[in-house]
Amino acid sequence: MRYQRSSALFDKAKRYIPGGVNSPVRAFNSVGGVPVFMKSAKGALLTDEDGNTYIDYINSWGPAILGHTHGSVLEAVQKQAEKGFSFGTPTELETEIAQLIISRVASIDSIRMVSSGTEACMSAIRLARGFTGREKIIKFEGCYHGHSDSFLISAGSGAATFGSPNSPGVTSGTAKDTFLARYNDTVQVEEIFRKSGEEIAAVILEPVAGNMGCVVPERGFMENLRALCTEYGTLLIFDEVMTGFRLAFGGAQEVLGVFADLVTYGKVIGGGLPVGAFAGRKEIMECLTPQGAVYQAGTLSGNPLAMRAGLATLQCILDDAAFYDRLERTTVTLKTEIGKIFQEKGISHVINQRGSMMSIFFDTNRVSNFDEASGANHALFNRFFHAMLNQGVYLPPSGYETWFISHAIGKNEIEKTLDAVRSF
Ligand SMILES: *Cc1c(COP(=O)(O)O)cnc(C)c1O
Numbered sequence: 443m444r445y446q447r448s449s450a451l452f453d454k455a456k457r458y459i460p461g462g463v464n465s466p467v468r469a470f471n472s473v474g475g476v477p478v479f480m481k482s483a484k485g486a487l488l489t490d491e492d493g494n495t496y497i498d499y500i501n502s503w504g505p506a507i508l509g510h511t512h513g514s515v516l517e518a519v520q521k522q523a524e525k526g527f528s529f530g531t532p533t534e535l536e537t538e539i540a541q542l543i544i545s546r547v548a549s550i551d552s553i554r555m556v557s558s559g560t561e562a563c564m565s566a567i568r569l570a571r572g573f574t575g576r577e578k579i580i581k582f583e584g585c586y587h588g589h590s591d592s593f594l595i596s597a598g599s600g601a602a603t604f605g606s607p608n609s610p611g612v613t614s615g616t617a618k619d620t621f622l623a624r625y626n627d628t629v630q631v632e633e634i635f636r637k638s639g640e641e642i643a644a645v646i647l648e649p650v651a652g653n654m655g656c657v658v659p660e661r662g663f664m665e666n667l668r669a670l671c672t673e674y675g676t677l678l679i680f681d682e683v684m685t686g687f688r689l690a691f692g693g694a695q696e697v698l699g700v701f702a703d704l705v706t707y708g709k710v711i712g713g714g715l716p717v718g719a720f721a722g723r724k725e726i727m728e729c730l731t732p733q734g735a736v737y738q739a740g741t742l743s744g745n746p747l748a749m750r751a752g753l754a755t756l757q758c759i760l761d762d763a764a765f766y767d768r769l770e771r772t773t774v775t776l777k778t779e780i781g782k783i784f785q786e787k788g789i790s791h792v793i794n795q796r797g798s799m800m801s802i803f804f805d806t807n808r809v810s811n812f813d814e815a816s817g818a819n820h821a822l823f824n825r826f827f828h829a830m831l832n833q834g835v836y837l838p839p840s841g842y843e844t845w846f847i848s849h850a851i852g853k854n855e856i857e858k859t860l861d862a863v864r865s866f
Pocket residue numbers: 557558559560561563586587588589648652653681682683684708709718
């Protein structure tokens with residue numbers, strides 16, 4: 443494939459935008475090479491500025507679960523655009539989407555809209571601190587909750603110690619309030635609770651992780667977290683920015699049968715427009731301004747254009763009783779068939795998958811936490827990525843990311859993808 447225009451556009455972008463991109467993973471730093479500049483997308487396909495087309499396994503990092511530019515979402519957004527983009531006043535639409543979600547997601551009585559997943563997680567932590575009157579939180583290595591200070595933390599020296607900043611600009615004071623734990627390690631979390639449980643406002647995690655590649659919770663891990671949180675009066679926060687409305691309409695909570703005190707959303711909830719949300723039980727959510735004292739606000743929060751895109755997306759999902767079954771079947775087919783090809787060729791690998799999320803890790807047979815994800819052969823993944831890209835299959839440009847299968851991926855797309863894998 444030729445990437446002349448992408449190449450020129452990237453050179454130009456770098457003159458005006460830090461690193462040429464508005465979000466770092468887009469720069470291909472991890473896989474190397476020049477990022478592909480896209481021009482349009484429809485259904486399962488992306489078209490780049492050089493006219494190349496790709497089967498898309500990122501889908502804008504999750505939001506385009508129906509496939510790109512889905513007819514009914516497009517129509518809803520176009521109709522709303524004529525009525526106005528944003529009023530900065532309450533609208534009926536906001537209640538409509540809130541009601542739709544609350545009536546179908548267990549454990550939440552009240553929901554507030556924001557404009558990104560970062561905002562949702564940052565606000566949920568503040569709310570948990572305000573509600574409990576405590577300052578510490580526990581997060582897990584390899585889980586991503588957006589780029590607010592409390593989450594940009596790396597491990598301190600020993601196990602179960604306070605974190606230290608992993609980005610310049612994050613203060614050590616902030617880092618000291620975040621404990622870092624290992625995903626799927628119940629014993630370590632118990633240790634932190636035994637020592638400091640009374641100070642911990644919240645435990646936040648991705649109930650099925652997607653930001654160290656797809657990593658699935660092991661049996662009992664989530665149940666134990668739930669029990670520990672209940673015992674110590676700590677709020678359990680499920681970051682369902684990725685899993686919400688993706689694994690099931692009720693997200694990971696529905697699939698795992700474990701319920702959080704607060705849930706954060708993003709990605710699918712906005713159908714491709716900038717939306718996030720956080721939700722929970724009434725007595726917790728009541729602590730937010732203007733009802734309570736925990737401050738949180740947003741000029742474009744709940745704006746009608748974004749709400750229309752979200753509502754149309756969620757409605758499409760609900761109108762199709764077999765939606766999640768079909769998505770999962772497509773994903774399992776992809777996983778199984780790719781697995782067979784690698785096995786025939788003697789390529790050691792493991793594919794983690796849950797619902798329509800999956801990741802391939804090379805030269806390993808088990809990835810259940812960040813250390814194990816790091817131990818995979820990422821150099822080989824990077825070669826795999828470029829081989830697939832060159833054959834018109836667009837994978838996440840990093841071995842630490844999840845593939846997001848959309849409803850628009852069908853038999854033909856899978857066949858083309860498997861052909862590409864074979865020739866790799
Ligand atoms: C994408 C993501 C976020 C951040 O959302 P933004 O909209 O990019 O701010 C937070 N948590 C998880 C689990 C995510 O996947």
